[in-house]
Amino acid sequence: MGFFDVFDSKLRAQKKAEQEEETRQDYQTLRHNLGMTPFTFEGDITTSEIWWRDHFLWLKDLGYQLRSRYAPGLDKDWYKCEDRLWLLPQINSAVRASDGAHVILKRIQPSIHPHEIEIGRFLTSEPLRSQHENHCVEMLDIIPVPNDTDQVLIVLPLLRAFNDPPFETIGEIIDFCCQAFEGLQFMHKYHVAHRDCMDLNIMMDASEMYPEPFHPCEPDMRFDMKDSVKHFSRTERPPRYLFIDFGISRRYEMLDHAPLEPPILGGFALQKELINVYRGLEFLQPLVSDMLQSDPAQRPTMDEVASRFVPTYNALSPWKLRSRAVLKDEWMFVGLFRSFIHWLRSLRYIWRRLPAIPSRMRP
Incomplete structure (x- = not known):
């Protein structure tokens, strides 16, 4: 990577951070103007991430290790470590214990998207899966969420x-x-x-x-x-x-x-x-x-x-x-x-x- 590439990368990272902070402040201002409560954190995670924290041990038992920010009861300096980062509320990353592969966990509601799993399985099952022309992401695993008939986790490659x-x-x-x-x-x-x-x-x-x-x-x-x-x-x-x-x-x-x-x-x-x-x-x-x-x-x-x-x-x-x-x-x-x-x-x-x-x- 050349000097200008490194320079550009730093500029892009700085610009991205500024845009994220501006977006966060605009969002807080909008919620305030609408009379809504501010976007809050519960301990060391955002309210939209609580579901992942509550299912951390369950996923670990299934062989999927979430990042340490979701470990319940862990005392850590959240803002100063890499675990301050998060994805979308419905999406998270994990490491598969069986082989160390980095994967993505996607939480879906079949009542809203009833065809997603069916079509994904159809396109990535044999004999279609092995065809070179097939450019559909493979579903590595399908995990029903216990005690919730309308939530399923799809495991995808990173x-x-x-x-x-x-x-x-x-x-x-x-x-x-x-x-x-x-x-x-x-x-x-x-x-x-x-x-x-x-x-x-x-x-x-x-x-x-x-x-x-x-x-x-x-x-x-x-x-x-x-x-x-x-x-x-x-x-x-x-x-x-x-x-x-x-x-x-x-x-x-x-x-x-x-x-x-x-x-x-x-x-x-x-x-x-x-x-x-x-x-x-x-x-x-x-x-x-x-x-x-x-x-x-x-x-x-x-x-x-x-x-x-x-x-x-x-x-x-x-x-x-x-x-x-x-x-x-x-x-x-x-x-x-x-x-x-x-x-x-x-x-x-x-x-x-x-x-x-x-x-x-x-x-």
């Missing part, structure tokens, strides 16, 4: 946001698009509509990129929070992109035509997180615009998307594919330095015969 760390090359972006289209095409082949392909629901299995575990709440840090976590590039260790969250997905009987679902708020991730963020992706705009048509009947099927996308990226030169993915808000002088380092690194990749599109050889 993943990263698909765009974290940022893409380094156009070829890496192409690889992401190929896998995302392939995954959607696979689901549609088996008559499943995901219906919520927003950026938060496409994640990355980066276990090959990150030799040591990262912290689930601060992915740029090691799990022990003592240092930043080191990683390989996507070109060196290609990740696998996965779709998560089948809460509003639907599975259909075999039809003569594809079901046309109404568009879901949030849109598709390509426009928001790629075209609006990186320079040089104009070649994606016509296809993405068609995919985001407000009228479902005007949107191309995933088979049509895939057939259009292959010649689109095959028309790109090797140098275009290896060119640097430049953020639109990047500082000019930082960009010059990064470009120099990038081409030195790219020459090394060429010498090692690493493909420009990381997980596949161009046809």
Whole structure:
């Protein structure tokens, strides 16, 4: 990691902390103006985390160790340790005792999302599970919550946001698009509509990129929070992109035509997180615009998307594919330095015969 990368990382971390504090203060002000009680802590955890503390020992008996902040009765300096961090109220992280794997526990209500487990199991059970085109996250375990018929825990692998760390090359972006289209095409082949392909629901299995575990709440840090976590590039260790969250997905009987679902708020991730963020992706705009048509009947099927996308990226030169993915808000002088380092690194990749599109050889 170069000097400017470290500098940018610190700036991003500082900006993120400032935004979180501003959001917290705005939230407290809103609650005060509405005559509501302030957001409070019970001891060393937030009120939304009490459920996890109360089920700490039960989960430990099942072989899932929550972080120490949830241990009941533990006297600790909460704010000064890494355990001050938490995820969403319905989501938590744990270590699986049987093999030391870092996992995510997701608490759902079947009465609200009755199809999530059924569809997740269908897509990740044999013979579908072993198919290369399948990019659906595997449910590692399903745990009914005792004394509560409307709560279930789903155990999932620990993943990263698909765009974290940022893409380094156009070829890496192409690889992401190929896998995302392939995954959607696979689901549609088996008559499943995901219906919520927003950026938060496409994640990355980066276990090959990150030799040591990262912290689930601060992915740029090691799990022990003592240092930043080191990683390989996507070109060196290609990740696998996965779709998560089948809460509003639907599975259909075999039809003569594809079901046309109404568009879901949030849109598709390509426009928001790629075209609006990186320079040089104009070649994606016509296809993405068609995919985001407000009228479902005007949107191309995933088979049509895939057939259009292959010649689109095959028309790109090797140098275009290896060119640097430049953020639109990047500082000019930082960009010059990064470009120099990038081409030195790219020459090394060429010498090692690493493909420009990381997980596949161009046809």
